[in-house]
Amino acid sequence: MKPVDPATNLPPDAAPRPVRSRDPERTKQDILDVATLEFAAHGLAGGRVDAIAAKTQTTKRMIYYYFESKENLYALVLERAYAGIRRIEEHMDLDRLDPETALRRLVEFTFDYHEAHPEFVRLVAIENIHNAEHVKASLAVRETNRPALMVVKHLLARGLQEGVFKRNIDPADLHLMISALCFYRVSNRQTFGTIFECDLNDPKIRERQRRMITDSVALFMMSAD
Amino acid sequence: MKPVDPATNLPPDAAPRPVRSRDPERTKQDILDVATLEFAAHGLAGGRVDAIAAKTQTTKRMIYYYFESKENLYALVLERAYAGIRRIEEHMDLDRLDPETALRRLVEFTFDYHEAHPEFVRLVAIENIHNAEHVKASLAVRETNRPALMVVKHLLARGLQEGVFKRNIDPADLHLMISALCFYRVSNRQTFGTIFECDLNDPKIRERQRRMITDSVALFMMSAD
């Protein structure tokens, strides 16, 4: 006969009985939020369903109830992460700005978004370790991201037409250039910072690099081949 | 009575009977080679000691004998990977070239090295998922990489002195810029390629981007603030 806590009628070492949330949608979002952090922190293989359950007001069972498998949960986490950046990107209203300013704004936004969402950066890095197989399988991710290239394409066309941009480069190339500079700073912050002994979290350094990246992209576009 | 695995006649965990190599050093290198591929392919958490043993002429037990733990093996794999790029970097003899050519050569080399060693790129990406804790713990990695910054620093100083470079930027910033552009193409090839439907393995695209990256870095350094 085990001793039980008179308040809960449970053995003292038992996990606290999760409260019935009565709000499935909230519970699902809750799980997705926690899972985002867990997978971003430890990867798909390293992430633990147990750990996710522990940090949620749910049980492991419910995670499988709502999401069917660890892998599926991960795929949805990834979809949400992609949705985040694109949703904002679309509302930047670059058209109101002259091409150079618009380009600079786009780079700065990209920089800031990566800086503010390291978990997005990590998830994408992780997905690449898995050869993007979940992205390949997800129509949603592909559709979410399609407009991103349109924004660049449109800006590029406008800049060329107005004679501000001097290079007729592939929109994907420009997007790659911007993304690379913004992504790497966050994705490789830890190794880079350690090896070259510079603190990429330092606001002063961040500002300096933000400027450097913006300038180099703008400069590149505005000088002739 | 032979119970277990009908295919191999061995207990399930056992690796296929290894040949006694009688050459410990070769065996260790063999394990490191295989482990490099395994960890690069699946990450630290996802990499399987069993899988490494299976692809080696050794047993799982010997991996532990030589390397003590999976994590330690991974750390050594990482050290070797870093050693690779720096060893070559050091022998580039940039001093013989004028600053612009040297800078272009450096970018091109970096580009080519990343292109040729995706497993290095993946390992570094993986290490960042683990917050660079193995890099932080490894004196060897830090020492291996220190000269890399010196190369950039020296080139930068020379270019400025000769008046070819117009920007007095932090060597780490320049290194970051170059690395970012070269690393991202490989690290994020799978997601980027899938989402934006462009094949980053295509030689034509590769050449185009190689030029773009080289040009943009050179242009940036050679134009005034």
Next chain:
Amino acid sequence: MKPVDPATNLPPDAAPRPVRSRDPERTKQDILDVATLEFAAHGLAGGRVDAIAAKTQTTKRMIYYYFESKENLYALVLERAYAGIRRIEEHMDLDRLDPETALRRLVEFTFDYHEAHPEFVRLVAIENIHNAEHVKASLAVRETNRPALMVVKHLLARGLQEGVFKRNIDPADLHLMISALCFYRVSNRQTFGTIFECDLNDPKIRERQRRMITDSVALFMMSAD
């Protein structure tokens, strides 16, 4: 945001949206039909309530609503299966035939019934794995089957009285003999067929064995001790 199963857009446990049948009796029969196949195919432990629900126009919940538990459902499936054979058995009208013909008819009927109803054979085999505990608990099964022995008993008495049968054996023994020969062919068809490389489904073999069984029983009864 629709999480879960991309195929059905439903949480994983949920059955495909059922049509409201509004005919409880029909629904119950439907469930019993499907459950009969499921339990016959996989046994009591191996049968899945989920699988039954999936093949029915109902939900898992309704199965519990109507049948209370998996075990109870199984018990009812078993009762129905026993009812089937006895219902027919009772209407054989053996009394109109001379004892030998009647005996042969009885054997042939038994043979044919087992041949035609492998799921009955499987269910009985399964029930024996469970030590007949559901049969023991079910008055219905015992009452359903009682007349079966009466048929044999009556035939036996008649044959003896008419001097056609030469052995005064226990009706249960005769019933056992007939059942064994007919049951085993179906219950053990798979192992027997595999091991001794003969196809017990082959109509030619079936006919030959049907004759053999009928003959041997008749011969036994009609020859003196």
Next chain:
Amino acid sequence: MKPVDPATNLPPDAAPRPVRSRDPERTKQDILDVATLEFAAHGLAGGRVDAIAAKTQTTKRMIYYYFESKENLYALVLERAYAGIRRIEEHMDLDRLDPETALRRLVEFTFDYHEAHPEFVRLVAIENIHNAEHVKASLAVRETNRPALMVVKHLLARGLQEGVFKRNIDPADLHLMISALCFYRVSNRQTFGTIFECDLNDPKIRERQRRMITDSVALFMMSAD
């Protein structure tokens, strides 16, 4: 800080630490013995690896170490069970006896073996529920059993040649007849006994039926078509 038993240095509710048996072969046999009972009692789906471990001086882990999977363990249990009956069958020396006596001896042996080894009977019944897929996959089982048919074939040939047997039937048919009568009594003992209210364990009834079965087979073989 949990209280520990000073004798074992383990918390009082911990399972007793299994002793290292130092005799793997014995351990394997031990596991097979226990597994035989567990699977015979509950079937493949119903049998619990946990239960097997608990009844052995081993851990669940060791079962998987030696046998790789529950299914494989079951398959080996089955192989052993088949080996048992055939090993004895082969040493019956029927050739020394005249055909009728030999046939009677064969039936009696078969009867006695099934009577003495209900777990064999149950395992075979269970295997049939699984459509004999493990038997089909096991070369061992098929080879173990091949001689059984030879014994019958040889006896049959001898009896016919000597003019004692009057029927030229297929050896498989004769084997089926004998097996059916002996198998069913054991496999269906529980349902048959319950339904027809006769105790098939009663030695008196057993003897009577043993005689009946032997007589009926002998009679069948020795009377003309």
Next chain:
DNA sequence: AATGAATGAGCTTTCATTCAT
């Protein structure tokens, strides 16, 4: 009477690691 949502308990299996010589 009928049912959508939720879940406790326990399953098989995996994996890095240590025991013992």
Next chain:
DNA sequence: AATGAATGAAAGCTCATTCAT
């Protein structure tokens, strides 16, 4: 120095069942 055998701990997942209206 080298290694075959063994293993603790936990992981992902499944299943019959109950909650709550």
